[in-house]
Amino acid sequence: MTQSPEIRVFDDLEHLSWAAATHFEQLARIKTTEKKPFCVALSGGSTPKLLYELLGSPTFAGRVRWSNVHLFQVDERCVPPDDPQSNYRMIRQALLASALLPEENFHRMAAERPEREQSAREYAEELGRILRPAPGECPCLDLVFLGMGPDGHTASLFPGSQALEERSAWVAPNFAPGLKSFRLTLTLPVLNAAAHVIFLVAGADKAETLRQVLEGPEGQFPAQLIKPTLGKVSWFLDKSAAKQLKGSA
Ligand code: 6PG
Numbered sequence: 001m002t003q004s005p006e007i008r009v010f011d012d013l014e015h016l017s018w019a020a021a022t023h024f025e026q027l028a029r030i031k032t033t034e035k036k037p038f039c040v041a042l043s044g045g046s047t048p049k050l051l052y053e054l055l056g057s058p059t060f061a062g063r064v065r066w067s068n069v070h071l072f073q074v075d076e077r078c079v080p081p082d083d084p085q086s087n088y089r090m091i092r093q094a095l096l097a098s099a100l101l102p103e104e105n106f107h108r109m110a111a112e113r114p115e116r117e118q119s120a121r122e123y124a125e126e127l128g129r130i131l132r133p134a135p136g137e138c139p140c141l142d143l144v145f146l147g148m149g150p151d152g153h154t155a156s157l158f159p160g161s162q163a164l165e166e167r168s169a170w171v172a173p174n175f176a177p178g179l180k181s182f183r184l185t186l187t188l189p190v191l192n193a194a195a196h197v198i199f200l201v202a203g204a205d206k207a208e209t210l211r212q213v214l215e216g217p218e219g220q221f222p223a224q225l226i227k228p229t230l231g232k233v234s235w236f237l238d239k240s241a242a243k244q245l246k247g248s249a
Helices: 013-033 049-055 087-096 116-131 204-215
Strands: 006-010 038-042 069-073 075-077 143-146 171-176 181-186 196-201 232-238
Touching: 006 013, 013 038, 013 049, 013 143, 013 196, 013 232, 049 087, 069 087, 069 116, 075 087, 116 171, 116 181
Parallel strands: 006 232, 038 069, 038 143, 143 196, 196 232
Antiparallel strands: 075 181, 171 181
């Protein structure tokens, strides 16, 4: 039985990002104590950038045992890694450039390659190599940071797109109808096998969709399909995004 989502509303993106960074640090500490790797998947877009900068900052550099952390990508645009549209480029500039993460512990999605199916398969193999799920099981990420678009998409799972129907592959190429471009994305089976999913959502332009996603009928938006089987979902929202939710000031 899936847990009901935790909803936390913060004054602004800065407070939201600090709370997310602190949560990352706490989970990383638990995994270190358990002598297990801490495996996290990072989304692209603009909202998580401040979080990544915080994790890469001196404040968190000393608080996290980075040698025990493995970072994966939730999704990637099919552009070269130095393209301004590249999620990897954003993550590299915001976090990797300063964090003490061993280079081999960042698992980049090679989405620039024309053989997208092959890239998806190889990334699934990489997930399997590090997370080592039991035969027939999905890899269980410890933490996944997701965003949400004004259309209710999350990862690169867009409304009406093919990869939303994927029930076996862990990673899939996906055509984004509204953007007329391809992406590589983790699929619902992997996202719903995670131990903890945190949505980071900020800005008034998402308030109406967020109201429908959290308080409206089920099954309308891709973001509503994130229901980890054994895991937990949290929504970290800023006041602008949360302003149409029931009970919001
Ligand atoms: C991407 C993302 C995507 C993102 C949303 C929200 O590659 O764009 O992974 O799912 O999280 O589009 O984007 P913003 O944070 O920029 O609003």
